[in-house]
Amino acid sequence: MNKEDIKILIVDDENDILEFLSYNLKREGYQVFVCDNGREAIAKAKDIKPQLILLDVMMPELDGIETCRQIRNEKTLSDTLIAFLTARSEDYSQIAGFDAGADDYIHKPIKPRVLISRIAGVLRRFLSSDADANADIGGLVLDREKFIVFKEGNPVSLPKKEFELMALLMSKPGKVFLREEILDKVWGGDVVVGDRTIDVHIRKLREKLGENYIKTIKGVGYKFDL
Amino acid sequence: MNKEDIKILIVDDENDILEFLSYNLKREGYQVFVCDNGREAIAKAKDIKPQLILLDVMMPELDGIETCRQIRNEKTLSDTLIAFLTARSEDYSQIAGFDAGADDYIHKPIKPRVLISRIAGVLRRFLSSDADANADIGGLVLDREKFIVFKEGNPVSLPKKEFELMALLMSKPGKVFLREEILDKVWGGDVVVGDRTIDVHIRKLREKLGENYIKTIKGVGYKFDL
DNA sequence: AAGTCATTTAACGATTTCTTAATACTACGA
DNA sequence: TCGTAGTATTAAGAAATCGTTAAATGACTT
Structure with missing residues (x-):
């Protein structure tokens, strides 16, 4: 599986973050999709079937954890990986999040290199991709x-x-x-x-x-x- | 797809940049078109249907981002790639570019070799061109x-x-x-x-x-x- | 505050690569 | 066969680029 074939959906209500992540991931060659709220995320995820969803925990209306739960209930998305984006301080989400079916956490503020290698890590772990395996x-x-x-x-x-x-x-x-x-x-x-x-x-x-x-x-x- | 068949439209209000880019890309064998403002760019893009548009972010009147949006709204240009030209200082996380549908960023000041390989990269990624196949x-x-x-x-x-x-x-x-x-x-x-x-x-x-x-x-x- | 470590810069030397210049060669037509 | 035009060959000097060292800077530790 190549990077070019990998679809990543980013969900965050802050536009800056969306752009920042989007830019860095596109630059790595991934296919990137974005949306800024939970409800839309679920619809989009069903549609494009991304391999990975980066999900902000804190969002108005439907929050990350609830969005995650609903995605996990979708049979067609059973193989989709979900990584939460969290501010460093909020570690309560750690517990609630894994429970909801998260596969990884990425803490904000996010540094590009960290992001890239983290994502490669997540993908590698679950897709046995050799993208940049050791x-x-x-x-x-x-x-x-x-x-x-x-x-x-x-x-x-x-x-x-x-x-x-x-x-x-x-x-x-x-x-x-x-x-x-x-x-x-x-x-x-x-x-x-x-x-x-x-x-x-x-x-x-x-x-x-x-x-x-x-x-x-x-x-x-x-x-x-x- | 050969380089000779690829049309690139460069949009920048600074004449120096236009000439510099134009010179270097022509040298590589691409067909190069230029214009110095957003409105003209949209018209020209519809006309010649370039595969790639290099778009300066900072322009008087219609800026790069707005130009990008309008181009993205053109159905006949749905396959056109857009890369933004940005100054080093404008942190990409602050740019609303990807949201508007950009495919890549190229930072000024631009060095010829970087430009060439970057553009080959963009084109390859999206056109599966064999531009520099072995x-x-x-x-x-x-x-x-x-x-x-x-x-x-x-x-x-x-x-x-x-x-x-x-x-x-x-x-x-x-x-x-x-x-x-x-x-x-x-x-x-x-x-x-x-x-x-x-x-x-x-x-x-x-x-x-x-x-x-x-x-x-x-x-x-x-x-x-x- | 002194010390350590990571990073960057500056200066100089070492090496490789590029260019030139001078000469030799080859094919072809007169 | 001779002369010419163009290319091949070689060696040597020039230029570009890299390697190496030592030292300055700044963050972090003790």
Whole structure:
């Protein structure tokens, strides 16, 4: 199952959140649908049969938990995954939510990278998609959940930026990532850092993991490959 | 679907941007149309039915988002892709763009290489275009993503210019590329290098890949053929 | 407040890649 | 056969790009 085939329905009454999530998920290649209330969500879900529904807990009228219950009652949606969006403070929903049939929680405020990997995680768990399952290439295993890279079984913990850079490179082994692409995805499109910064991080990775995993394509970028 | 068949409409009130984008996209072989305001854009879009519209968000009178909405209301343009051009600073979570039906965002300032690959990405995602599929002719496979040429299964890595030259020749097997054409597409229309430079690169390619792939047509140019 | 760690920058060196220039070669027509 | 036009070859210098180090910054800890 490819990302392109995956439909995600986002339900939230705040327009900012809808757009933010929508943008980031579309950018990853998912098919994204949105709506801003529970009733519409149920109708839309029946119609498009998304694999995953991101559901805000706090909504006027029909709240997330009740919406979730009703979706769970739909036989045609039995395979649909539901993840709740919650503010950090509201942890009461934790209990009520799982009861209603939620598969995961995502806390606001939501950071793009976290969102993406979380969603990949949810989808992987239930669809046995290998979208970005823990890569395992040439003795290197990247565990996105634990934030650790295993080199021939030995855990190597990496700081955030190094980990994210490694994660990006390993997300498509062999593919050459342009420096611009790396900056955009690891640092974020709006952050401006010098080109040498990437080099330094690459160097640290090579130092910790060995020289043979990351290849330089001069004038183009870097790739993870054997 | 070939690049030559793809029409792109660029809408921006700044003339510099129009020219910059237009130049770079034409160079890639797309059919490019421009206009500098929203109203005209809608009319032009109905007329030429472009596959992709690049739309500046910030425009006087009819802004990008409103223009997008109106285009989305046109039944005859239902398959048209819309990508917004935004300044780095305008945080995407604040933009009402996706709601209006945008398919992607491209941040200014725009770098040519990023633009090109981004657009190829957008088009590929939605048109299943084979814009940069891997050529495979007579035992030679050119993998643009991995930046590698496989010769009978064995990877041969090429420096940037050599790779781009090879990619160009392989993009239309059999077609003779004039020296002028090669300079324009590989080096860029504004770069001035001597004619011998091409020869040298051709020689390096023949050295690495074998003598039988690239043929010289005296007084005309080179072609990739068996 | 001192210390640690992650991140970024700056400076310089090292390397690769690109370009040129000079010369050799080849095919073809006079 | 000679001359010409165009391409091939080679080596060497120039330019671009990357690697490396050390040091500055800033957040967080002790």
